[in-house]
Amino acid sequence: MTKMPTPGAPPSPGHDGRPGRPVGLRDVARMAGVSTATVSRVLNTPERVSATLRERVAAASARLGWVPDGTARALATRRTGAVGAVFPTLSHGDFARAAEALQGELRSRGYTLLLACSHYDLAQEHLLVRQFVERGVDAVVLVGNAHDPQTIGLLDRLSVPYVKTFNYDPEWRHHCVGPDNRRAMHGLTRYLLRLGHRRFGVIAQSAHNNDRAAARLQGVRDALSEMGLSVRPQHLVEGRWTIAEGRALFRKIIEKKPWPTAVICGNAYLAVGAVLEATARGIALPGEMSIVGYDDVEIMQELPVPITTLRIRSDEVGRLAADYVVATLAGKQPSTELECEVEIMERSSSGPVPRASRRESVPRRAKGADAGRR
Amino acid sequence: MTKMPTPGAPPSPGHDGRPGRPVGLRDVARMAGVSTATVSRVLNTPERVSATLRERVAAASARLGWVPDGTARALATRRTGAVGAVFPTLSHGDFARAAEALQGELRSRGYTLLLACSHYDLAQEHLLVRQFVERGVDAVVLVGNAHDPQTIGLLDRLSVPYVKTFNYDPEWRHHCVGPDNRRAMHGLTRYLLRLGHRRFGVIAQSAHNNDRAAARLQGVRDALSEMGLSVRPQHLVEGRWTIAEGRALFRKIIEKKPWPTAVICGNAYLAVGAVLEATARGIALPGEMSIVGYDDVEIMQELPVPITTLRIRSDEVGRLAADYVVATLAGKQPSTELECEVEIMERSSSGPVPRASRRESVPRRAKGADAGRR
DNA sequence: TGATTATGTGAAACCGCTTACGTCGCCGTG
DNA sequence: CACGGCGACGTAAGCGGTTTCACATAATCA
Incomplete structure (x- = not known):
């Protein structure tokens, strides 16, 4: 034993959670007396592992308090399970609710939301998207149809799925969900x-x-x-x-x-x-x-x-967006329901045109000048 | 060329962006005629690389449109540069603004925000935090002082820094920022x-x-x-x-x-x-x-x-929280300014107690019964 | 009963980037 | 002029999981 800090083979077969190195899959495997592959399998495809081993691994995992390392998994899997969203702002209740719904829906499908605000600045948006992409998001959610061409280019080139929200445009049909x-x-x-x-x-x-x-x-x-x-x-x-x-x-x-x-x-x-x-x-x-x-x-x-x-229903927009990206990621056809219903809430601030809309004009002109016109 | 999908050693020293494999650091290195270490260095410690190579690498990187893989970097670095935040909801303007400010501040320091809503459910919150931890967040931002002990335990055990926000409590002093x-x-x-x-x-x-x-x-x-x-x-x-x-x-x-x-x-x-x-x-x-x-x-x-x-100033809360975690991650002492000022905005809905606050009581009793009392 | 096919595991090769070391060339001294 | 020092680079060993493939062992069939 020279003075090696951490290199070489991991000797010291400590079998309990030593404060030094954080516990990893290998530690669990060792404690359960199985291979790393098996531990990985109980996590991802439990049905392909015998009940015996499954339990042994589960026990070891629990005893060690193992928390799988998402980054490692992401690297191996080429999937992060993260979706990035760029909203103009969250101060607007609409976006806030959409973000919340988006997050909720994504989470229920096993995804995590990365969130950022562009403050209506496309250059900023591009930077944020770039950051997201570097972080390896599986998909991106954008607001609106107007974006820096580079942004879309980047997404396309790296074939990162994306949706444009809050402005459904029948012309484009794809890639966008929300109200028209x-x-x-x-x-x-x-x-x-x-x-x-x-x-x-x-x-x-x-x-x-x-x-x-x-x-x-x-x-x-x-x-x-x-x-x-x-x-x-x-x-x-x-x-x-x-x-x-x-x-x-x-x-x-x-x-x-x-x-x-x-x-x-x-x-x-x-x-x-x-x-x-x-x-x-x-x-x-x-x-x-x-x-x-x-x-x-x-x-x-x-x-x-x-x-x-x-x-x-801005929360509906969030849900639709989640739907869209999740479906796309699963290789499925996104729901055909991309447009989001709007409804006129008729309340007291509007009503028939005032009959007396004639008593206008500064110098009280002839009444009815252009009231019922046309 | 058999039918190999992607396996085996990466032969085919194609020198341009082939649609097949995404470009990686190695491709850039090869095109620039340098080692992978050098490419990595121009990215992280440019000052330790000669100007010549630095430019060669930059050029190659640009030509290939290389986007560094964050997950790989995270794995090697043991740092994701991500901070997870769990808010009760975003429908509340306060939280929305705080989230926005938090994100902005984090971003300007090079961090990314992972966001989720607990809907005032501590069990849910725990799950979300767990998910964040698995994703490898460098720190966590929570709202309030009340949390599932397991949540705090998990964070402590994995020594993930965290802040509690929106309820500064002088008793605890640490780990929390916001108004009292x-x-x-x-x-x-x-x-x-x-x-x-x-x-x-x-x-x-x-x-x-x-x-x-x-x-x-x-x-x-x-x-x-x-x-x-x-x-x-x-x-x-x-x-x-x-x-x-x-x-x-x-x-x-x-x-x-x-x-x-x-x-x-x-x-x-x-x-x-x-x-x-x-x-x-x-x-x-x-x-x-x-x-x-x-x-x-x-x-x-x-x-x-x-x-x-x-x-x-809920945006101030967000900023303080960002400050806190960033400082902690940098190993520095967080700013001592953890409490957030509040200010009474005196407007027309409040004023001196009505002199006539006697005309109360259902059966109009003796006036002034308990008006100026004490 | 021997050949065949499921089924469950383990060994080891990655995933793409970082970084501890080692190497090499060049400059400054004794 | 040989040697120690220093800086710029390259080599290669990880980081902590996943997954291919080979290999037993058990179940199935002729």
């Missing part, structure tokens, strides 16, 4: 059109690096243009998605008359802000104006004026 | 006492497997008992932490008079619910009653009656 933002907003707009509204305001989320926001806006535009309508520039405002921002943007919209009779918000918090600002100013909802949002959060139905909005 | 729930609530209660309130209601979060909630309640009790006061049983209610629950619990409190003059809510959403219910019933805040919460969320300051509450 455009179609959802299209439907909500049509709902307002059916109520007779013709003059619309839009409080949109900034579409910078946010294809979901862009798709929503497109949905509104499409629905309107089908009726030969469009949003007046001064009635289209955009910004971040806080309540305070919603208030400020709403103020901008009503800066001067004529006001829109319906204001569509691209996000729950923006809608909450708009409604709070409107009621604070004594604007009757839906008497004088209708305000609707996208996405449902609890506060929306608890406010003095409950807010009409689209309910997106 | 008890002390914070103690302070908030004293604030109300200073305003003259003597009859308190408490809408608490269920303390089941939630030591933070328990600590908060204790804070209220301590502050009151210091004044010889206590909460009447019928004024102490508890439940989950939704807005709707807040409303319902508030209703229970005001079921019969005398009402408390101040209601302390154990959570932001409960407070929002209480305030909405109170205003809906025409109860003047703070004219007739004061309502305060714990924890600040945006909606609280945007409601018609902005709510007084404690601001906890």
Whole structure:
């Protein structure tokens, strides 16, 4: 025995948990009097091991308090059982819930979630994905359809499966699960059109690096243009998605008359802000104006004026995403159900276009100027 | 070329990225005409490699699009650079923000976050921690001080560093970062006492497997008992932490008079619910009653009656936790700043005890019965 | 009963990267 | 001019599991 630190064959056949070296599969094997292969088998394919040995190994394993080393297994298996997800942020309840559901579903299938936030920055996202890939994730979950081409390239080159979430796009069909933002907003707009509204305001989320926001806006535009309508520039405002921002943007919209009779918000918090600002100013909802949002959060139905909005089951998105990647990893065809239902939650903040939507315009012009127009 | 799938020695000294085998460090080494050790060194200790080789390796690496295999590195290094965190849920904005901050801070230090939710279930938490440990996380972040002894035992036995968050307890001093729930609530209660309130209601979060909630309640009790006061049983209610629950619990409190003059809510959403219910019933805040919460969320300051509450920088908690584990992993002494500041955000939902708090009691008894008492 | 086929185990070769050592070339001294 | 020292690299032994393949032994069949 020279001065070898740890090299050479592992002598010292200590048979109990010595504090020195952590216990490994080999220690278990030795204590159970079997080969390492057998120990490995009781772990992975117990049915191929005789009951006797199985128990001997289990006992030894328990006595030694052995915790299998995942990294070693991953190296040998070429699978980590980990899935990486990059969300823009978790401050948004929607993403938080989706993340939670994603994690839960993945876990129940034996996978672990690696989570990171890109803060709506595609370069950052790329770095994170790269980090995930280096860590050996089996699959990746992304939000939205807009990504750095390099990101997708990397994933493709290494053939790492991935899903894009929160913006189902029928054009691409594959690789994406979630609500169809455009179609959802299209439907909500049509709902307002059916109520007779013709003059619309839009409080949109900034579409910078946010294809979901862009798709929503497109949905509104499409629905309107089908009726030969469009949003007046001064009635289209955009910004971040806080309540305070919603208030400020709403103020901008009503800066001067004529006001829109319906204001569509691209996000729950923006809608909450708009409604709070409107009621604070004594604007009757839906008497004088209708305000609707996208996405449902609890506060929306608890406010003095409950807010009409689209309910997106964001936890469903998380589950679908988990489903998708797990199926793909198992070599199966992912469920065909990739699009996620949305539902209009009709509440008190919206209603028929005010009959008296004529008493507008700054210098009280002729009434009914463009009320029931078209 | 028989039909060998991948076995045998890797002959075929192909020098370009063949679709077959993924490129590995060896391929890079071969293309750069250096040993594997050198490639590894340019990656980990570039300063110990001559500029010439460094560049040759970099070039080869880039040309091959090599992505180092983290699992292999982890196995060799005995470090994964991953930190596991178990939160009760992410639906709670606080945890979501903390998770986000934790991830951001960890990432900037080169670590990756593994995330999971326990749903306030300690058994579940133990399983998750176990899973993390098997995955080889370098450290673990937990929420609260209450945990399955086995969980802590496992961590200790494998000497995996961990922090407990969101409930700084001066008794334990170590291993925990966050606000001191008890002390914070103690302070908030004293604030109300200073305003003259003597009859308190408490809408608490269920303390089941939630030591933070328990600590908060204790804070209220301590502050009151210091004044010889206590909460009447019928004024102490508890439940989950939704807005709707807040409303319902508030209703229970005001079921019969005398009402408390101040209601302390154990959570932001409960407070929002209480305030909405109170205003809906025409109860003047703070004219007739004061309502305060714990924890600040945006909606609280945007409601018609902005709510007084404690601001906890939950992102700070995340950062502190990251700090703690990273420092510990580096063998350094964690920052001494483990406790996280809280601040009373005084808003309109609280004020001096109503002078007329005498017009209470069901059968309109003698006024001032116990108003300024003591 | 001997040949054949399941079935259960063990020996040993990896998985892809890190790193302790050893080697080699070059420079500075005595 | 030979020798010790030093730095840059290469060699090869792991890290802790998995898995292929060979090999017994037991069960099955002619």
